[in-house]
Amino acid sequence: MTRRLLLTYLSIAVLVLLCLEIPLGLIYSRAERDRMISAAHDEAASLSAFAELSMAAGREPDLPGRVSECARRIGGQVTVITRSGTVMATSHSLSEQQARKLLGRPDVAAALGGTGSTDVRISRIGGVQHLSVAVPVGHDTPPAAAVRILVPTDTVHARVHRVWLLLALAGLAVLAAVAGFAFAVARWAARPIRELRRATAQLADGSLPGPVTVTDGPPEIRDLATTFNQTAARLEHLLASQRAFAGEASHQLKTPLAALRLRLDNLEPAVAPYAQPSLNAALTETDRLARMVEGLLAMARLEEKSATREPVDLERICTERHNTWAPVFEQYHVLLALTGDRAGPVLALPGAIEQILDNLLSNALRHSPPGSTVTIEVRHHAPDRHRPAPDGRAPRVDLHVTDEGPGMTEEQRRRAFDRFWRAADAPKGGTGLGLALVQRLAHAGGGDITLQSGPTGGLDAVVSLACANRPDTSHAFAHPRTPSQQLSTHI
Known part of the structure; x- marks a missing residue:
C-alpha cells in the first residue's frame, strides 16, 4: 500500500510539474528570441538613421567608428553596403567577392529592393545559427544602401538551456519534497494496515493476538481495527468453548457409554434366547455410538488447534x-x-x-x-x-x-x-x-x-x-501378510 500511495502522489506531482514547467520554458524561450530580435532591429534602425545623416552631411568617415562600436555592443557583425556593392563600413574584413555575395543574400536584397522596411531571418552560417537583420538606409525607393546586422544566437540558446536546466532541477527538488511528504503520509496511512496484517497472520496461524491498538490513520482503518478486535474476541470465545466441550465431553460421554456397554454385557446370561438378537443389536449400536463419539471428539480436537x-x-x-x-x-x-x-x-x-x-x-x-x-x-x-x-x-x-x-x-x-x-x-x-x-x-x-x-x-x-525431500525411486518395497498382536482403535 505504501508503494502504491507513493507512486500515486509522485504521478500527480509529475503531471502538475509538466503542465507548469513546459509552458513556462516555452514562454521564456519565445520571449528571449523576441527580445534578441527586437534588440537587433533597434540597433539596425539606429545605425540606419546614423548612416542616413552621415551621407546627407557628407560625414561618411564617421560611419566605420559607429559600426565597430555597434558590433562590439551586440557581439556580432555589422555591414553597411550600397546598391553597387561598395562597402561603406564593416566591422570585419570583407573582400569584393564576399561583398558581391552579400548583395545576393535574401535579407540584403529585400532591404535594397525597397520591398520592406526590415527583413529578419535566422540562418546557419558555418554551422552556427545566426540572426540576420537588414534595413534600408533612407526613405528613397529604392534605397541607396542597406545596413545588415548578423548576431549569433548561441548566447540566447545558452540562456534558454540554462533556464530549462533550472526548471528541471526545481522540478526534481519539488519531486523529492513531494516524495518525502508522500512517503511519510503513506507510512502513516499504512501503519494500521500493517498492524492488522500482522494480527491477521497470527490469527490464521492459530495463535490469537491481543487487541489491535489503532489510534491513528484514516477513520475507515480505525473502524476496521475495531471490527477485527470484535471478531478476534468472538473467535477466542468460540475456541475456548470448543476446547471446553472437547475436554468435558470426552469424560461425560465416554463414561456413560462404557457403563451402558458393561451393563449390556452383564445382561447377556440372563437374556432369553428369543431376545438374544435384540441384545446383540443393542451392543452393536452401543459400539457404533462409542466410535461416533470418538470420531466427533477427534475432529473437534483437530479443528481447535493448529498443529x-x-x-x-x-x-x-x-x-x-x-x-x-x-x-x-x-x-x-x-x-x-x-x-x-x-x-x-x-x-x-x-x-x-x-x-x-x-x-x-x-x-x-x-x-x-x-x-x-x-x-x-x-x-x-x-x-x-x-x-x-x-x-x-x-x-x-x-x-x-x-x-x-x-x-x-x-x-x-x-x-x-x-x-x-x-x-x-x-x-x-x-x-x-x-x-x-x-x-x-x-x-x-x-x-x-x-x-x-x-x-x-x-x-x-x-x-x-x-514429500519432505526428493524421494528415492531406485527400489520398491513389497511385504507379505504378517501376523500382529494388537489392532489399533479405528472409526
Whole structure:
C-alpha cells in the first residue's frame, strides 16, 4: 500500500510539474528570441538613421567608428553596403567577392529592393545559427544602401538551456519534497494496515493476538481495527468453548457409554434366547455410538488447534499398519497386500497417517467380499496440470488403498466426505465420520484425498502427501501378510 500511495502522489506531482514547467520554458524561450530580435532591429534602425545623416552631411568617415562600436555592443557583425556593392563600413574584413555575395543574400536584397522596411531571418552560417537583420538606409525607393546586422544566437540558446536546466532541477527538488511528504503520509496511512496484517497472520496461524491498538490513520482503518478486535474476541470465545466441550465431553460421554456397554454385557446370561438378537443389536449400536463419539471428539480436537507438519516415515507407517491389520483381514478371508515405491519421509501431522490408514482399511474391510484383496500401494505422484498441488512444485507421493468391493457411484463419491453421510446400501456399523476425518487430517497436513473407481470395480482412495525431500525411486518395497498382536482403535 505504501508503494502504491507513493507512486500515486509522485504521478500527480509529475503531471502538475509538466503542465507548469513546459509552458513556462516555452514562454521564456519565445520571449528571449523576441527580445534578441527586437534588440537587433533597434540597433539596425539606429545605425540606419546614423548612416542616413552621415551621407546627407557628407560625414561618411564617421560611419566605420559607429559600426565597430555597434558590433562590439551586440557581439556580432555589422555591414553597411550600397546598391553597387561598395562597402561603406564593416566591422570585419570583407573582400569584393564576399561583398558581391552579400548583395545576393535574401535579407540584403529585400532591404535594397525597397520591398520592406526590415527583413529578419535566422540562418546557419558555418554551422552556427545566426540572426540576420537588414534595413534600408533612407526613405528613397529604392534605397541607396542597406545596413545588415548578423548576431549569433548561441548566447540566447545558452540562456534558454540554462533556464530549462533550472526548471528541471526545481522540478526534481519539488519531486523529492513531494516524495518525502508522500512517503511519510503513506507510512502513516499504512501503519494500521500493517498492524492488522500482522494480527491477521497470527490469527490464521492459530495463535490469537491481543487487541489491535489503532489510534491513528484514516477513520475507515480505525473502524476496521475495531471490527477485527470484535471478531478476534468472538473467535477466542468460540475456541475456548470448543476446547471446553472437547475436554468435558470426552469424560461425560465416554463414561456413560462404557457403563451402558458393561451393563449390556452383564445382561447377556440372563437374556432369553428369543431376545438374544435384540441384545446383540443393542451392543452393536452401543459400539457404533462409542466410535461416533470418538470420531466427533477427534475432529473437534483437530479443528481447535493448529498443529505443525513434521516429516514422517511413510514406508515404516505403512508396514506397521499392514502388520497390524493383516490378521484381522485374515479372519474375514480377505487378503491385505502392501506394495509400491520407496517414498521416503513425507509431511503430515503427527499420528495423522496412522489414523488415515486405520479409517481407510476399516472401510475397505467392511465392503470387501471374502476372497478379495485390499491393496496398500505407494506411488510417486504424476503432476496434474489442471489441478496444481497445494504445495506448488513440491514433489508428492500418493498413498492408495484399493478394495474389490461394490465401489461407489460418482454422486456417492462426491458426498462421501460429508459428516454422517452413509450410502443407502452401506453395511451396518459405520458412523459416516471416517472419511470426513480422513479428509480433515489430509488437508491439515497439506495434502488431499480423492475417491476413484478401482481397476476391478471397487474403490480406490488416494491420499496425496507432500514429500519432505526428493524421494528415492531406485527400489520398491513389497511385504507379505504378517501376523500382529494388537489392532489399533479405528472409526
